[in-house]
Amino acid sequence: MESIKTKGLIIKSSDYGEANCMITVFTENMGIVSAGVYGARSKKRGLGASSRIFTFGEFLFKNSGGRLRVEEIAVREGFFPLCEDIVKLSAAVYFADLAYAAVGMHNKDNGVFRLLLNTIYALCYNDIDSDVVKTVFEFRLAAEGGYLPVLDLCAACECEPQGEIYFDIERGGILCESCRRPGSIKLTTAAHTAIKYILSAEDKKILSFKADNNVIALLANISEQYISEHLDRKFKSLDYYKKIKGSN
Ligand SMILES: [Zn+2]
Numbered sequence: 001m002e003s004i005k006t007k008g009l010i011i012k013s014s015d016y017g018e019a020n021c022m023i024t025v026f027t028e029n030m031g032i033v034s035a036g037v038y039g040a041r042s043k044k045r046g047l048g049a050s051s052r053i054f055t056f057g058e059f060l061f062k063n064s065g066g067r068l069r070v071e072e073i074a075v076r077e078g079f080f081p082l083c084e085d086i087v088k089l090s091a092a093v094y095f096a097d098l099a100y101a102a103v104g105m106h107n108k109d110n111g112v113f114r115l116l117l118n119t120i121y122a123l124c125y126n127d128i129d130s131d132v133v134k135t136v137f138e139f140r141l142a143a144e145g146g147y148l149p150v151l152d153l154c155a156a157c158e159c160e161p162q163g164e165i166y167f168d169i170e171r172g173g174i175l176c177e178s179c180r181r182p183g184s185i186k187l188t189t190a191a192h193t194a195i196k197y198i199l200s201a202e203d204k205k206i207l208s209f210k211a212d213n214n215v216i217a218l219l220a221n222i223s224e225q226y227i228s229e230h231l232d233r234k235f236k237s238l239d240y241y242k243k244i245k246g247s248n
Pocket of ligand 1: 156157158159175177178179
């Protein structure tokens with residue numbers, strides 16, 4: 001039986017049978033894979049606590065006829081703050097859903113892997129509103145997939161807009177006043193600058209921008225429509241996140 005060692009982040013975990021569980025892991029070397037953790041809930045094997053969703057670590061898999069079995073998980077980070085904060089947890093579940101939809105099974109994508117990991121880390125340990133983390137993740141995930149919005153010139157007539165500017169989800173960028181269409185979203189200068197920053201800043205500085213609540217609300221609306229348009233999907237976990245966030 002072939003052994004495979006790789007770093008990975010569990011993005012789904014469900015019990016199955018009496019003592020086992022199935023996990024979906026975003027791995028560094030193989031992309032997203034499913035694997036069985038046998039005896040996960042038996043005290044003897046001790047894999048139970050480490051097969052929780054959002055455990056990050058070094059995984060040792062055995063491949064038997066195309067099915068993966070977890071032999072060992074050396075936990076590097078348990079992201080425990082997620083267990084104590086339902087808003088953060090629901091945001092993390094939505095991010096994992098987005099990553100899964102963007103990458104699919106068995107496609108190695110270290111850009112998205114790193115983005116997801118850094119985002120969950122920021123969500124847990126940086127004192128930043130989850131809506132900001134969310135909008136940054138949505139924009140950067142779209143960019144990782146090659147859907148970088150046009151932000152300097154009008155996406156229709158290619159002029160440099162002088163007056164008001166609008167963001168158009170379907171056109172994938174900004175529109176000038178004469179090209180705006182019904183449904184285009186009016187952008188403030190602060191929101192325009194923030195989107196440019198989010199898409200160009202280096203990873204470490206990505207969350208260090210300041211914006212007031214109106215700007216964040218505007219960005220959040222644009223980025224979630226933008227990523228949903230490109231992945232051609234709606235996400236129940238987004239509705240759930242918004243419901244929980246709204247009532248907290
Ligand atoms: Zn135009």
